[in-house]
Amino acid sequence: MKFCAAVSGHCVCALPVPRSQARPRPPSQRNSLMDLGPHASFILASYGLCVLTVLVLFAWVFLDKAAQDKALSELAAQGVKRAQPKKERS
Numbered sequence: 001m002k003f004c005a006a007v008s009g010h011c012v013c014a015l016p017v018p019r020s021q022a023r024p025r026p027p028s029q030r031n032s033l034m035d036l037g038p039h040a041s042f043i044l045a046s047y048g049l050c051v052l053t054v055l056v057l058f059a060w061v062f063l064d065k066a067a068q069d070k071a072l073s074e075l076a077a078q079g080v081k082r083a084q085p086k087k088e089r090s
Helices: 037-077
Strands: none
Touching: none
16 A cells, blocks of 8 residues: 555545545536546647648648649650550460
């Protein structure tokens, strides 16, 4: 058991509260949003950064596909054809 500066010498601050002793908040004090605690700004910023990263990756893939399509159409206009793999003789 951990020891701390408590009067009894035993640290009980990390022990969970039994459900029978936990008091639910009345409906007037409940939020419709999740309570994220004191780290809410960090959690929300992390989610925002993840969403932004995914959106940037989608945009990058979309723009790269457009560039590849343009390059392929320019090569096709010059008469360059796609290489076909040679078939092996049996």
